[in-house]
Amino acid sequence: MARKGSVVFFVSCLATWVQANPAGYTYSSYGTPGLIDMPTAEVAEDAELGVTYSSSAAANRATLTFQLAPRLSGSFRYSMIENWSAGGALYDRSFDLRYQLVDERAVMPAVAVGFQDFIGTGVYSGEYIAATKHFGSALAVTAGMGWGRLGSYKGFENPLGALDSRFETRPTSRAATGGQIESAKWFRGDAALFGGIAWRATDKLTLKAEYSSDAYTRETGAAGLFQHKTPLNFGIDYAYRPDLHLQAYALHGSAIGFNLNMRINPRKPAVYGGSAGAPLPVMPRAAGASADLGWVTDADQAPAIRQRLADLLARDGMQLEGLALAPTAATVHIRVQRYLNRPQAIGRTARILTYVLPASVETLRIVPVENGMPTAAVTLQRSHVEQFEHDPDGAWRMFATADIGDGTANAAAATPVPGLYPRLRWSLGPSVKGSLFDPDNPVRLDLNAGLLAAYDIAPGLTLSGQLQHRLVGNRNESSRFDPSALPRVRSDANIYNKADTALSDLTLGYYFRPGEALYGRVTVGYLESMYAGLSTEVLWKPVNSRFALGAEVNRLRQRDFDQDLGLRAYQVTTGHLSAYYDWGRGYHTQLDLGRYLAGDWGGTLRLDREFANGWRVGAYATLTDVSASEFGEGSFDKGIMVTIPLDHVFGRPVGRKTEALLQPILRDGGARVKVDGRLYEKVRSYHQPEMRKQWGRFWR
Amino acid sequence: MGAVLAMTLARHIPKLAACVLLATLAACGNDPTTASPGLASLQQGFAGLFKPAQPRPTAAQIRAAVTPQVRQQLGGATLAVTEMPETGQAALVYATGRNGDVTTYSTLDNVTFAYQRGVLVGTRGLGFDLITADVGDVQRALRQGGRAVRVHRYLDGEDALQIRSFICDITATNPAREICQGQDTRFENEYQFDAGGRVIRSRQWVGPERQYLITEQLDE
Structure with missing residues (x-):
C-alpha cells in the first residue's frame, strides 16, 4: 500500500516537471530563444512570431523569428555594427535556422542544433549544438558547443577533426557579395564551450547568467566598441505582459545592453471565433408547406424575393449578384465582402435563404463570385439547414451533406441583379x-x-x-x-x-x-x-x-x-x-x-x-x-x-x-x-x- | 459609358469634397473592401475617450423599463433579461427564432442565445461563443435527477471546433442544480421552473472565457 502511494507521488512529480518547462523561455540579443548572446535548446511556442530589437555597444539588431514548425525555427536579422571598417558602420542582414533534435524528457535535456547567419556576408556565422534542462519550473541550465563566431573565445581543436582532418580549419568566406549558403564552413575550425542558467524568479522576472564563447574579436579589437574583460554576461528579463518582454544586460564586464521583445501567435487571435454579430436564426418551414407551388405562377414574386434577399445579404456584408429561382431549387450568386472565412459567409447566406425563399424550394446552390467569376458552387439541402442548426455536430453534418462543385455550370443561369452595373x-x-x-x-x-x-x-x-x-x-x-x-x-x-x-x-x-x-x-x-x-x-x-x-x-x-x-x-x-x-x-x-x-x-x-x-x-x-x-x-x-x-x-x-x-x-x-x-x-x-x-x- | 461614368462621378462629388477634408484623419468612401478600417477604428476610439462613459443598465433597471408599450414595440415577442456577471453586462432579449424545441433570443445589438427547453445550447456574437451543446442527457436528468454527460463545442484560434465534455450531477429539485466537472473546469448551473415545468430563471455556464449567463423570463 505504502509502495503504491510513493509510485503515485513520483509520477505526479514527473508530471508537474514535464508540464512546467515550456512557458519560461526568453529571447536573446540575437532574437532567438536563448540567454543573453548565447542560444539555448528551447523552442518558442509553435507558430510564434518573435520580434526583437536589441541595442548595445556591440551592435543594434532587429530580428524576426518564426517558429515554422514545433521543432524548426527561422530568423531574419538586420544588424548595425559601428566602426566596422574605414567606411564606418556595417549594415548586415543574416538568416538563422534552429532545429530541436530531442525534446526535453524527465531525465534527458532538450538538444538543438543551430545555424547562425548561414546565408549572408557571414559576420555572425556560427553553428552550435546546445542542450537545455529544466529543474522544476524556475531553473533552466544550458550547455553547448559552438563553431565559427560561437567558437571564437577559448577555442580548442575541433573534436570533429577525429572524423576528418578537414574539420580543423574553417575556410574564409568565398563571396564578398554574401547570400550564399556556405555549407563548406559548417562545424569547421576551432570549437568552444558555452553555457548558462536562467532562473525564473517570479512570473515576470527572469535572471540570467552566461559564459559566452564569442570573443567579439573585431568589435573589441579594431572597431574599439567595448572591452572584453570577462566571458561572463548577466541579464534580467522583465515580462511586462506575457507577449512583451524587456531585458537589460551587462556584456563582458564593460558594456550594457537592452532588448525589447514582442511575441505574436497567429494561432491565438484576440477573440476566438471573432466578435461578429450573430447570424439570423434559421426559419424552418411549416410541416407540409413545401408542397405549395402556388407562387410559381405569380410573376410578381421573383423580383420581391430578390429584393428582400439583397437587403438581408447587404446587412451581413454580402452582395447579391444574381438569383435563379426554380420551383424546387434556387441558385444565388454572392460577392463576399466581410467574411474572410468563406464557410461562415455560406452558412449565413443559407440561413438568410430560409427567410426569403418559398417553401417548395429545397435545393440551395450558393455561388460565391470574385471579380465576376463564379469560383465554386456549394449545394445544400434546405431541410438539412433546418435540421442541423442546433445539432451538436451540426457543422460536420452540414459539411458531409454539402456538395462543393465547380462554379461554371451555373454561370449563365442566374439572372443578374438589375442596377448593379455599372x-x-x-x-x-x-x-x-x-x-x-x-x-x-x-x-x-x-x-x-x-x-x-x-x-x-x-461582371x-x-x-x-x-x-x-x-x-x-x-x-x-x-x-x-x-x-x-x-x-x-x-x-x-x-x-x-x-x-x-x-x-x-x-x-x-x-x-x-x-x-x-x-x-x-x-x-x-x-x-x-x-x-x-x-x-x-x-x-x-x-x-x-x-x-x-x-x-x-x-x-x-x-x-x-x-x-x-x-x-x-x-x-x-x-x-x-x-x-x-x-x-x-x-x-x-x-x-x-x-x-x-x-x-x-x-x-x-x-x-x-x-x-x-x-x-x-x-x-x-x-x-x-x-x-x-x-x-x-x-x-x-x-x-x-x-x-x-x-x-x-x-x-x-x-x-x-x-x-x-x-x-x-x-x-x-x-x-x-x-x-x-x-x-x-x-x-x-x-x-x-x-x-x-x-x-x-x-x-x- | 463615358456619359454614365461622368454622371456617376457627378453624383459623388459632394461626398468626395467632404471626404478630402477628412482624409488625413480617417478613410472614407463607398467601398468597404478598400476603405482603411484601421484609422476609422482609431478615430472611434478617440471619440470614445471624450465621451463620458455611459452607465450600463442593470438587470433590475431593464425589468422596470419593460412597459406594455415596449412590449408592443417589439411586436409582442417573448422577452427575457440576460446578465453576464463576468462583465456586468445586462440586456433585454427577445425571441427571434424557433426551430424545433430550440428558441433563439437576441439582444438589440445582435448577440443571440439559443435555449433548448430552457437549457443553453449556443451563443453567437459574444466572441469565444458556445457553438453547440449536446444536452439531451441533461434534459432527461433535469426531470429525474442523476448523472448526465454534456458536450460543448467551441472554436479555437484557427477556426477548428474543439470539444469539451463534462460529467454532471443533477438534483431534480426546484430550483434544480447541475454540478459539472470537466478535465480542468468545474461549474454549477441552476434552473428554476414554473408550475408548468418551464424554466423561468437560470444561471448557466457559457464557457471558460465568458463564464456564466443568467436568464430570467419576463412574462406579461
Whole structure:
C-alpha cells in the first residue's frame, strides 16, 4: 500500500516537471530563444512570431523569428555594427535556422542544433549544438558547443577533426557579395564551450547568467566598441505582459545592453471565433408547406424575393449578384465582402435563404463570385439547414451533406441583379509606405493620401486606379546609386519614390472562366509604379484539388520616374509557368519557372505556413541565370512575406488582409512585375481543402 | 459609358469634397473592401475617450423599463433579461427564432442565445461563443435527477471546433442544480421552473472565457 502511494507521488512529480518547462523561455540579443548572446535548446511556442530589437555597444539588431514548425525555427536579422571598417558602420542582414533534435524528457535535456547567419556576408556565422534542462519550473541550465563566431573565445581543436582532418580549419568566406549558403564552413575550425542558467524568479522576472564563447574579436579589437574583460554576461528579463518582454544586460564586464521583445501567435487571435454579430436564426418551414407551388405562377414574386434577399445579404456584408429561382431549387450568386472565412459567409447566406425563399424550394446552390467569376458552387439541402442548426455536430453534418462543385455550370443561369452595373466604388484615405534596409537610413516612411477608385463596367470587367500623394515622409530623400551589371529594372526604385504625386496604377482588368476548372485574367494599363503593359494569366484549379497550375505572360514597358502617363525605353516580355501545392497542415508551396524583368531566366520557390484564420508567413528565393557577381550584394533575390488578417487585429470581421514583404536587398536579377489580382489567391479560398479547414465557422 | 461614368462621378462629388477634408484623419468612401478600417477604428476610439462613459443598465433597471408599450414595440415577442456577471453586462432579449424545441433570443445589438427547453445550447456574437451543446442527457436528468454527460463545442484560434465534455450531477429539485466537472473546469448551473415545468430563471455556464449567463423570463 505504502509502495503504491510513493509510485503515485513520483509520477505526479514527473508530471508537474514535464508540464512546467515550456512557458519560461526568453529571447536573446540575437532574437532567438536563448540567454543573453548565447542560444539555448528551447523552442518558442509553435507558430510564434518573435520580434526583437536589441541595442548595445556591440551592435543594434532587429530580428524576426518564426517558429515554422514545433521543432524548426527561422530568423531574419538586420544588424548595425559601428566602426566596422574605414567606411564606418556595417549594415548586415543574416538568416538563422534552429532545429530541436530531442525534446526535453524527465531525465534527458532538450538538444538543438543551430545555424547562425548561414546565408549572408557571414559576420555572425556560427553553428552550435546546445542542450537545455529544466529543474522544476524556475531553473533552466544550458550547455553547448559552438563553431565559427560561437567558437571564437577559448577555442580548442575541433573534436570533429577525429572524423576528418578537414574539420580543423574553417575556410574564409568565398563571396564578398554574401547570400550564399556556405555549407563548406559548417562545424569547421576551432570549437568552444558555452553555457548558462536562467532562473525564473517570479512570473515576470527572469535572471540570467552566461559564459559566452564569442570573443567579439573585431568589435573589441579594431572597431574599439567595448572591452572584453570577462566571458561572463548577466541579464534580467522583465515580462511586462506575457507577449512583451524587456531585458537589460551587462556584456563582458564593460558594456550594457537592452532588448525589447514582442511575441505574436497567429494561432491565438484576440477573440476566438471573432466578435461578429450573430447570424439570423434559421426559419424552418411549416410541416407540409413545401408542397405549395402556388407562387410559381405569380410573376410578381421573383423580383420581391430578390429584393428582400439583397437587403438581408447587404446587412451581413454580402452582395447579391444574381438569383435563379426554380420551383424546387434556387441558385444565388454572392460577392463576399466581410467574411474572410468563406464557410461562415455560406452558412449565413443559407440561413438568410430560409427567410426569403418559398417553401417548395429545397435545393440551395450558393455561388460565391470574385471579380465576376463564379469560383465554386456549394449545394445544400434546405431541410438539412433546418435540421442541423442546433445539432451538436451540426457543422460536420452540414459539411458531409454539402456538395462543393465547380462554379461554371451555373454561370449563365442566374439572372443578374438589375442596377448593379455599372457601379463606381471609391475610397480616400491615408496609407503608409516604407522602404527598408537603405544603409543611409534603414527605415524610410511616407504617409500618403490615397484615392482608390474602381468602376465595375460589367461582371468581371473593371477599370480601376490609384492616386497617391505624399503628405509627409522621407522616402524621396534617398540619393543612392547602386551600379548594376543588368538592365536597371528595380535598382532605380528610389528615383520613383521621389514623385510626390504618383499614379500608382490604372488598369482595365477582365476576369473570366474559359471552362471547367479554368480561370482567366487580362490586365492592361499602368500595372504598378514602375511598369505598364499587358498582363495575361490562365489558372487551372479543380475545385477539389490540392494542386494547381498557372501560366502568365506579360508584355511590359518601364514607366517614367515621375509616375505620370509617360513611358521609358526599356521593354521586356516576361512570363512564368507556376505550380501550386497545398501539403496540408497549412504548408503551401509555389514554384514558378520563367523569364524575369531583366530578361533573365530562372525559377522562384516559395514556401508558406498559413493559418485557417488568414495569417500567413512565408519566404521565397529566386535563382536565375544571372551569376552571383552580376547580381551584386546578396547574390540572389529572396524575401519574407507576412500576411496579417485585419480581423485578427480588430477582433471583428473586416474582410481584408495586409501583406508585408521584407526584401533584404532589391536588385535587378530575379525581379518580377507586380500585378493586382493574380488568380490563385482569388479563387482558392472557396475551394478544397480550404473550405474544409474553415468549415467550423459554418454556423458562426 | 463615358456619359454614365461622368454622371456617376457627378453624383459623388459632394461626398468626395467632404471626404478630402477628412482624409488625413480617417478613410472614407463607398467601398468597404478598400476603405482603411484601421484609422476609422482609431478615430472611434478617440471619440470614445471624450465621451463620458455611459452607465450600463442593470438587470433590475431593464425589468422596470419593460412597459406594455415596449412590449408592443417589439411586436409582442417573448422577452427575457440576460446578465453576464463576468462583465456586468445586462440586456433585454427577445425571441427571434424557433426551430424545433430550440428558441433563439437576441439582444438589440445582435448577440443571440439559443435555449433548448430552457437549457443553453449556443451563443453567437459574444466572441469565444458556445457553438453547440449536446444536452439531451441533461434534459432527461433535469426531470429525474442523476448523472448526465454534456458536450460543448467551441472554436479555437484557427477556426477548428474543439470539444469539451463534462460529467454532471443533477438534483431534480426546484430550483434544480447541475454540478459539472470537466478535465480542468468545474461549474454549477441552476434552473428554476414554473408550475408548468418551464424554466423561468437560470444561471448557466457559457464557457471558460465568458463564464456564466443568467436568464430570467419576463412574462406579461
